[in-house]
Amino acid sequence: LTFSADDSAKWTHTEGNIPDGMSFYSWGILSGRPTKTGTFNFTVSALFDDNISVSKNFKIIISSAAPVIESDSKLDPGTDGESYNYELKASGADSLTWELKSGKLPEGLKLDSTGIISGIPTQIGSFKFIVQVNNSYGSNSKIFTLTIKAAAPVITTEELENGKIGESYSAELQATGSKALKWSVSGKFPKGLSLNANTGQISGTPTTAGTFTFTVKVKNSAGNDSKSFTIEISLPDNAVPVINDASLTNPEAGKYYSHQFTAAGINPITWTKTAGQIPSGLSLNKSSGLLAGTPKQSGEFDFTVKAANKYGNDTKSYTLRVTPVIITNT
Numbered sequence: 001l002t003f004s005a006d007d008s009a010k011w012t013h014t015e016g017n018i019p020d021g022m023s024f025y026s027w028g029i030l031s032g033r034p035t036k037t038g039t040f041n042f043t044v045s046a047l048f049d050d051n052i053s054v055s056k057n058f059k060i061i062i063s064s065a066a067p068v069i070e071s072d073s074k075l076d077p078g079t080d081g082e083s084y085n086y087e088l089k090a091s092g093a094d095s096l097t098w099e100l101k102s103g104k105l106p107e108g109l110k111l112d113s114t115g116i117i118s119g120i121p122t123q124i125g126s127f128k129f130i131v132q133v134n135n136s137y138g139s140n141s142k143i144f145t146l147t148i149k150a151a152a153p154v155i156t157t158e159e160l161e162n163g164k165i166g167e168s169y170s171a172e173l174q175a176t177g178s179k180a181l182k183w184s185v186s187g188k189f190p191k192g193l194s195l196n197a198n199t200g201q202i203s204g205t206p207t208t209a210g211t212f213t214f215t216v217k218v219k220n221s222a223g224n225d226s227k228s229f230t231i232e233i234s235l236p237d238n239a240v241p242v243i244n245d246a247s248l249t250n251p252e253a254g255k256y257y258s259h260q261f262t263a264a265g266i267n268p269i270t271w272t273k274t275a276g277q278i279p280s281g282l283s284l285n286k287s288s289g290l291l292a293g294t295p296k297q298s299g300e301f302d303f304t305v306k307a308a309n310k311y312g313n314d315t316k317s318y319t320l321r322v323t324p325v326i327i328t329n330t
Contacts, residue, residue: 008048009046009047009048010026010046010047011026011027011028011045011046011047012024012026012044012047013042013044014043014044014045015042015043016040016041016042017040018030018042019034019038019062020034020036021033028046033091038061039059039061042057042060043055043057044056044058065092065137065138066135067096067134067135067137067138067140068090068092068140069088069089069090069131069141070091071088071089071142071144073142074144074145075144075145077147077148077149078149079148079151080122080123080124080148080149080151080177081120081121081122081151081178082120082121082151083118083120084118084120085116085118087114087115088111088115090140092133092135092137096134097113097133097134097135098112098114098115098131099134100129100130101131101132102129103128103130106122106123106124106125106146107121107123108120108121108123109121109146115133121148124148124149125148126148127145127146127148128143128144128145129143129144129146130142130143150177150178150220151177151178152220152222152225153176153178153181153218153219153220153223153225154175155173155174155175155216155225155226157173157175157227160230160231162233162234163193163231163232163233163234164233164234164237165206165207165233165235166205166206166207166236166239168204168205169202169205169206170202170203171202172201172202173195173200173202173216173218175225177218177222178222179220180221181219182197183195183196183197183200183216183218184216184217185214185215185217186214186215186217187215187228190206190208190212190233191208192206192207193206193231195216200216206233208233209235210232211230211231211233212230212231212232214228214229214230215229216229235311238265238266239265239309239312240265240309240311240312240313240314241265241309242264242265242307242314243263243305243314243316244261244262244264245316247318248291248318248319250320250323251282251322251323252295252322252323253296253322253323253324253325254295254296255294256293256294257293257295258290258291259292260288260291261291261307262289263289263307263314265309265314266309266311268287268309269307269308270286270287270307270308270309271284271285271286271287271288271289271305271306271307272286272305272306272308273303273306274305274306275303276301276302276303276304277302277303278291279295279296279297279301279322281295281296281297295322297322298322298324298325299322300319300320301319301320301321301322302317302319303317303318303320
């Protein structure tokens with residue numbers, strides 16, 4: 001509003017209240033954007049060069065108006081998997097209500113009636129939608145664009161379980177960040193195991209014992225992360241042979257004799273004589289562990305037997321006393 005008088009007049013607001021959000025200037029201008037409804041009575045005075053002052057009372061009625069959305073059509077971007085909160089703004093009277101008229105918000109986000117878009121987005125991409133704000137005097141709508149960016153992955157798995165040779169192994173690596181992750185491994189990785197590039201699943205059957213230290217890397221379009229892990233692959237329980245036989249029965253010269261050696265451990269187990277002498281006429285089967293035959297001479301025989309497989313071996317010493325044949329003359 002412009003108050004008219006002689007150009008030399010100096011204007012002042014002397015009494016009453018002008019509408020909230022507006023300002024009165026000494027050159028006779030009342031301007032601004034009212035922020036509150038109501039009736040405002042105030043007095044302004046004009047002071048002229050000859051010190052003559054003239055005052056006058058005024059009244060302004062500020063009424064409610066239909067809302068106008070003021071928020072920029074391009075909203076602040078969000079990040080997949082991270083909390084998002086954005087408040088839409090509009091001019092107009094109080095008691096505004098907001099609604100989604102068409103289009104779709106990113107998965108995980110919602111618009112409430114107060115104009116706040118919030119939640120944790122789980123879908124990346126650029127999304128367009130129309131929002132409408134209403135009050136008792138009317139409504140206003142606007143097209144918005146919201147972009148959800150991919151989140152760079154962070155490996156959250158702390159450590160991996162150890163495994164055993166010959167036993168099935170399975171472990172799934174975990175990472176935060178957007179989907180479509182790609183996994184890879186470098187370094188000393190256990191033989192017999194493999195890493196699924198799409199799921200982060202480590203699986204297989206270990207074939208070699210030892211301590212294996214390797215680096216796992218995961219990446220997506222937003223970045224990557226890497227982490228070092230160690231897996232210990234040990235022998236399975238009761239893998240190494242342990243010979244069960246404490247002693248042998250003694251044979252008689254000239255008579256058929258057999259003894260079946262047995263051992264705990266994982267087959268196949270091979271049997272060999274490593275030291276000493278087996279009585280002539282007897283032999284030890286390498287694959288079955290059967291000592292059999294007809295001893296041809298009497299005497300005392302000391303020898304050592306070894307049971308072995310790919311995991312280790314066990315040895316034990318034995319003594320066979322071959323008794324002579326007793327001939328009775330009548």
